[in-house]
Amino acid sequence: MNMPESYQHLRIEREPLRNDRRTKKIKLPRLERANMRAHGQHLLSGLDRAVQQAKQQVSTATEGYVLKLKYSGNLDFTHLIKHGVEFISQEDRQLCVVFGDEKGLATFAEHLQRLGLDDAELTYKQILEALDGIDNWTSEDRKSWAISQKGLPAEGAFSLDLELWPVKVSHHPERRVLYENFEQWMKDSGIKQLDRINRDSLLMYRVEVTPTQAEMLLNHRDIRLVDLPPESGISPxxxxxxxxxxxxxxxxxxxxxxxxxxxxxxxxxxxxxxxxxxxxxxxxxxxxxxxxxxxxxxxxxxxxxxxxxxxxxxxxxxxxxxxxxxxxxxxxxxxxxxxxxxxxxxxxxxxxxxxxxxxxxxxxxxxxxxxxxxxxxxxxxxxxxxxxxxxxxxxxxxxxxxxxxxxxxxxxxxxxxxxxxxxxxxxxxxxxxxxxxxxxxxxxxxxxxxxxxxxxxxxxxxxxxxxxxxxxxxxxxxxxxxxxxxxxxxxxxxxxxxxxxxxxxxxxxxxxxxxxxxxxxxxxxxxxxxxxxxxxxxxxxxxxxxxxxxxxxxxxxxxxxxxxxxxxxxxxxxxxxxxxxxxxxxxxxxxxxxxxxxxxxxxxxxxxxQVDEDVLYRSSEEAVVLMAEDGIENDSHIFYELPLPKEFLRSKRALRELRVTLAYTPSVRTTRLDYRATRMSFNLIKGTSLEDVERHFNKETQDQEKRLNDSVKTKANRAISSEVRSKGTVQSSIWSMRQLSPRYKWFVVVTRQDNDWGKEMSAEIEPYALVVTLTDRENEQAQLYTQIRERIQEQERIRARIK
Missing domain, CATH: 3.40.50.200 (Peptidase S8/S53 domain)
Structure with missing residues (x-):
């Protein structure tokens, strides 16, 4: 039996244009409070109580407190500093953690006192309006899942992992003061330091402690999390x-x-x-x-x-x-x-x-x-x-x-x-x-x-x-x-x-x-x-x-x-x-x-x-893999016209499959729920021409152009929705189609959008990889690889003439 001939996968290039991503200005809804004055007093009482509780905890910082802000709806983390407190971390969808020194907390208290007064003109007042309550970071908050479930050893010496609040970045003078003071406190308290790791959004220690010292750590206000060391085991x-x-x-x-x-x-x-x-x-x-x-x-x-x-x-x-x-x-x-x-x-x-x-x-x-x-x-x-x-x-x-x-x-x-x-x-x-x-x-x-x-x-x-x-x-x-x-x-x-x-x-x-x-x-x-x-x-x-x-x-x-x-x-x-x-x-x-x-x-x-190895390494005449590696700027689109031959686009009913996968490697930050500094995604679009598709994505003409006939997004023939796949940094979906039309061209559009907080962490041009697989297995005379290779060569000649 003769083995089917196999070929190196083919490479495709982007179209010679770059499109700015359509952007929308989103006006966040204001949270209406029935009595804003009473709301301000409630927050003020919570602030005072939280600070007093924090003062009862151990601290090695020269000044300052870590507080929990509970909120409803959306909260503008960037401008919290306008009210005297500095964002540290978002812990869940309705809880963020902030740091404030004595001067900053005085500003915070003054703004809360003025909330609800008719003549009070507060910048970014909506931030205060969104707050539900102010609290202290407690010993229970510091317990990891493992400690909450298993508890701590009752006697003897044992190891613990500690995360401190990642104030500033790893080499900032304030970070240095924080860990030097903390390490001196551990030494004075008889806590044995085994190691330290200092990264921009991670300041972590492994220590050896007694049960009494562990309780001290759980009540230390500079500590974010106390955890048991990792475990791993096998028995083959x-x-x-x-x-x-x-x-x-x-x-x-x-x-x-x-x-x-x-x-x-x-x-x-x-x-x-x-x-x-x-x-x-x-x-x-x-x-x-x-x-x-x-x-x-x-x-x-x-x-x-x-x-x-x-x-x-x-x-x-x-x-x-x-x-x-x-x-x-x-x-x-x-x-x-x-x-x-x-x-x-x-x-x-x-x-x-x-x-x-x-x-x-x-x-x-x-x-x-x-x-x-x-x-x-x-x-x-x-x-x-x-x-x-x-x-x-x-x-x-x-x-x-x-x-x-x-x-x-x-x-x-x-x-x-x-x-x-x-x-x-x-x-x-x-x-x-x-x-x-x-x-x-x-x-x-x-x-x-x-x-x-x-x-x-x-x-x-x-x-x-x-x-x-x-x-x-x-x-x-x-x-x-x-x-x-x-x-x-x-x-x-x-x-x-x-x-x-x-x-x-x-x-x-x-x-x-x-x-x-x-x-x-x-x-x-x-x-x-x-x-x-x-x-x-x-x-x-x-x-x-x-x-x-x-x-x-x-x-x-x-x-x-x-x-x-x-x-x-x-x-x-x-x-x-x-x-x-x-x-x-x-x-x-x-x-x-x-x-x-x-x-x-x-x-x-x-x-x-599960990975199907059939055409993982090499393409065939009935299943062809296209590859592209490139980079993309923020708030922009990159277009790829898929080199689909007429035979693949035939209107005669027969199962054809199109797979698209995008992968990228963004910067990350542990203090943000979104975690990714950069978000990329792709869309599979069909249109009569590149200009047709480009107009659809062009922010200058978005109001004038009707939506493209985008049947590829229907649930009937798509494996994974864009909403689900776009959550990850490797994203894939499969389209299975029985009837196509030669009058349409098909495009993959790659889009990048950075989080506001992530723009400084991201590269001007972020790299990515794109893989597309085309399959026409019900065509006994398929010459898909040969035909696609010819289409790619034709596209290259056209681009060369344009240049």
Missing amino acids: VLLMRDINELPKQISSPAKSAARVCILDSGINTNHPLLKPAIAESKSFIPDQDEFDDVGHGTAVAGIALYGDIEACNAGNYWQPNLWIYNGKVLFKNPNGDDAIFREETFEKTVVEAVEYFVELGCRIFNMSIGNATAPYDGKHIRGIAYILDMLAREHDVLFIVSAGNFMGCGDPPVPLNSWRDEYPDYLIDDASVIIDPAPALNTLTVGSIARHAATLDGQRYPEEISQLAPATEAQPSPFTRHGPSVRGALKPELVALGGNLASPMRAEGDEWRPHTRGLGVLTCHHQPYERSIFAEVNGTSFAAPYITHLAGRLLNEYPEASANMLRAMLVNHADLSAESSSTFSAEAIKSYAKANNHRELAREVVGYG
């Missing part, structure tokens, strides 16, 4: 195979092959399947070598290198195509078999490791790490996620992270009785939300789907009912965690094989005990010469490196591709499987959509879905 099940059955010689990758870094518990680089592809190793754990005595890092590396090891093993075919770089950032728990973070701040370790391997040419980083004590609370992105978002932008590297594993919880119990009977309800339970660093926007987050459903006992004794798995092949794994991330961004974006679990069925009341033997994925064992070549593992930790493997192979094909392009390509080829979409009942899907602004329930768990 081992499988056996004779090492002599492997090929005698396994060749190394090409010298130019992609360089992939595994940041994990180290790698045992003498494993016969890994050794030919190991480039360099380094430990970032003091007094420890780079080798893996846990097994997690070696297992991750095996999947990152070979992808589907079960398939490789079936054919005993092993051909490494990537170079593996080993960065040890976890080590074995002295009191257990799991991998843990070092005592110093883990975020600082990650920065050090990434910068080291970037210098060695690594473009892709796998981090199968999850902090179970930091579930995403729907507000700010913090911790490791924030650091990865910054590093991804700074170094143009792709981070691939796991969504985290949910192994049940006890208060309240989830699942209550049975993993099997209560599937899939707990997949979307509040207890199974993604954990740090999975919420990061500038990364790819990967959840897990199942492959196997028969446990080892079920395979050995098929006549008996032993354990039963809730998920079948291609359904979400019972332990995978769900999104969304900040402001509703789809997370995870992708899913891959990560294993399954089962409920024991023979013992009454034991169905909540997860059983995993025989349900995992195959990978490399960290002790191949002592125990086994292979290990069986379960978890999203092992779904993530499969995507890392695909990303590395993509980089081999397109070595100049940016991290944005790699993200866009992978998501562009993802599909929501029938198994995933049917996991939830029709009633549950309808109920969730009604309560969540028409969002799709399944996508909160699996995102864009």
Whole structure:
């Protein structure tokens, strides 16, 4: 059987015009108060009470107080300074935090006193009118989710993570005074400082304390958050195979092959399947070598290198195509078999490791790490996620992270009785939300789907009912965690094989005990010469490196591709499987959509879905991938005319598919709910000409031009709405159409709009990647690639004549 011919993907260019984005002046509604005078007095009383409470707390600042402002509607953060207080952070949709010194608070009090007086002329009075109340930041506000749920150790010394209010930027004199005074106070109080990380919107410490000192920290008014250190753990099940059955010689990758870094518990680089592809190793754990005595890092590396090891093993075919770089950032728990973070701040370790391997040419980083004590609370992105978002932008590297594993919880119990009977309800339970660093926007987050459903006992004794798995092949794994991330961004974006679990069925009341033997994925064992070549593992930790493997192979094909392009390509080829979409009942899907602004329930768990590798690397005559990398100014549009041949646009009924994916890497800030300094989006538009489309988007003629005949936006043929996809920094949708018209041209329009607060943080020209896939599979004589290539050449000739 002859294999179909394949071709390098094609590149397209923007049209030679730039259009300013249509802007609208939005007049925010004023909040009407029945008695403005009484409202001002109520706020004044709250201010006085909050300041008095704050004075009872510990502080190391020379002067000043941190206050909570509760508000209704919209609040103008930029001009809070006009009333004597300075914006620090927006904590949720109706709560912001401000800082005020004695002079500023006097101004604030004076303005509140004048509120409601007929002759009072207050600038930005609407800010005061929007306030509902003023309060102090309390010890309860400072408790993280982990401390609220688990409490603090009752005795002995233990570690805590602290976030201080990020006053000013990292090198500002006021920031320096803040942390120097705080560190002196800790020293005087006998609190042991283990480490510090100082970033523009993150001032974080790891400290060692007693219970009494922990209470002091919870009542320190310069502290924003007190948290337990991160946790991470695995327990892989081992499988056996004779090492002599492997090929005698396994060749190394090409010298130019992609360089992939595994940041994990180290790698045992003498494993016969890994050794030919190991480039360099380094430990970032003091007094420890780079080798893996846990097994997690070696297992991750095996999947990152070979992808589907079960398939490789079936054919005993092993051909490494990537170079593996080993960065040890976890080590074995002295009191257990799991991998843990070092005592110093883990975020600082990650920065050090990434910068080291970037210098060695690594473009892709796998981090199968999850902090179970930091579930995403729907507000700010913090911790490791924030650091990865910054590093991804700074170094143009792709981070691939796991969504985290949910192994049940006890208060309240989830699942209550049975993993099997209560599937899939707990997949979307509040207890199974993604954990740090999975919420990061500038990364790819990967959840897990199942492959196997028969446990080892079920395979050995098929006549008996032993354990039963809730998920079948291609359904979400019972332990995978769900999104969304900040402001509703789809997370995870992708899913891959990560294993399954089962409920024991023979013992009454034991169905909540997860059983995993025989349900995992195959990978490399960290002790191949002592125990086994292979290990069986379960978890999203092992779904993530499969995507890392695909990303590395993509980089081999397109070595100049940016991290944005790699993200866009992978998501562009993802599909929501029938198994995933049917996991939830029709009633549950309808109920969730009604309560969540028409969002799709399944996508909160699996995102864009599973990557289809059919045309991921190469195009064919019936499926063609178009690529573009460019940059865009603020408040502007960029237009791409898709080079669709007449044969594709034929009016004869036949299924044709058009996929569009956009990826960019904005600056981020943890003190803002919007988080992204820059927002980009795309629209798929059809029109009779470029001028037709350009007029539609031109702000000068927006009132004169009627709306284009934009049937591509209808729900009937579009997979994901612009409202949902635009929340993330990688955005994709699919249009399926059976009848087209040759009289229309098709365009993708990329738009950029910066937040007001983000303009100084953003580049004048922000880079992005765009990927479009055209498919015409029902045309047996399709020559789509040839025809599109000719159209692109024709467009290039036209542009050359214009120049």
